[in-house]
Amino acid sequence: MSTWQQRGDYLVSIAQHCLQGHSHFDLCRSHLVKASQISRGTIYNHFPCEADLKLAVITAELSHQLAQTKLVEAHFTDSLHQFLYHHCNRLHEVVCKRRFSYVRDLPDEAMLEQASEQYRNTYLRVEQQYSRWNSQCVDAIGIVPGFDRKALVKSYIRGCMIEALDNVHQCGNIMLYQQFSFAVAQLLGHSDKRLPAGQAMLDWFDSQ
Template sequence: MSNWKQRENFLVNVARRHLRGHKTFDLCRSHLVKASQISKGTVYNHFASEADLMVAVATAEYQDFLAQAHDDSRGFEDPLWAFLYHHCRRLSDIINNQRFVIARIMPNPDILAQASPENQLAYQQAYRAYEAWNRNQVEAMGEVTGFDRLELVTNFIRGTMINIDDAETCCDDATVYHQYCYAMTQLLGHSHRRIPEARELKAWFVEVRQVA
């Protein structure tokens, strides 16, 4: 990896740490100069506009989501359970680690259009790859006719993450995740399927934290 790419990754990670616990993307390039202790010229060379910074952060987020999704799909043979546990993990990250909810700003075609072609391409590749993982899991669950199930559940997941963050939920109540799984399963059209019980989710999160 080139020094240029390493420095850009560093800047993006500084930006992501700065945004933890924030409800809006209130970080601009001038703030990043101070937070990173890297010169203004260098920061502005990496991110030619505020939109470039936003899109670069979103790209890194979706790349992380995809990497975690692959880990989760390897951990569960049942695609429904892999899907449910993956999105529970994302929700837990917001609740416990105050991760910035990237769904607050992306996908947004207006922001994307203001970014450089390179950042647009990187974002589109990351977003589409993550969307493909979700669609593959839904298709593997078995066909349910009538609606675009992925669109329904994606909109629900996005809204839930924003609402949970706005409510500043600070507990780690396993019943919250159980209810989340129940709602996702209903929207996916698999209400007849067994979902993880609260005790199973609680035990899983304990194991995940021990590994982390």
């Protein structure tokens, strides 16, 4: 491979592939040797500690989600629909593509302290960007007073993602996305608004 960055990106993509269908992060640097056909020494140079590999994968997943937000912004003008399509697509990727989700492995202070500065700073920057998008999207939908709705929705979405990781769902189950959308809209205080149709969501997911 021509550059250090390209090799690092390749190793992260191999790690993501290895984690497909896994309910939690159970990958070590040593696992990448056989999977990538790259020497242990090179892998350990790229990821000096296990926390670096974990943060690199989580950062890649966050970057993927940020890219997905651009797609919904390009296709939908309604903020509620942008928010619902985005998070339903996250759910769809876990259910139908068995994409790994880091929701059970959120970095804590101990992991961030263990990680190299490069991986820690990159993660914090990308995580902040993704959190800002979610927060601004909810603001645009309209804050209904009475509860900390951002925290409620964030917790609910995380719970749904964990449930999807732990259980097998039918890929074309329209009700899964309709129920998810209704619950999110209700937690946001906007259950009276028109929600995306389940089949329209499935068609859009398949077109991406």
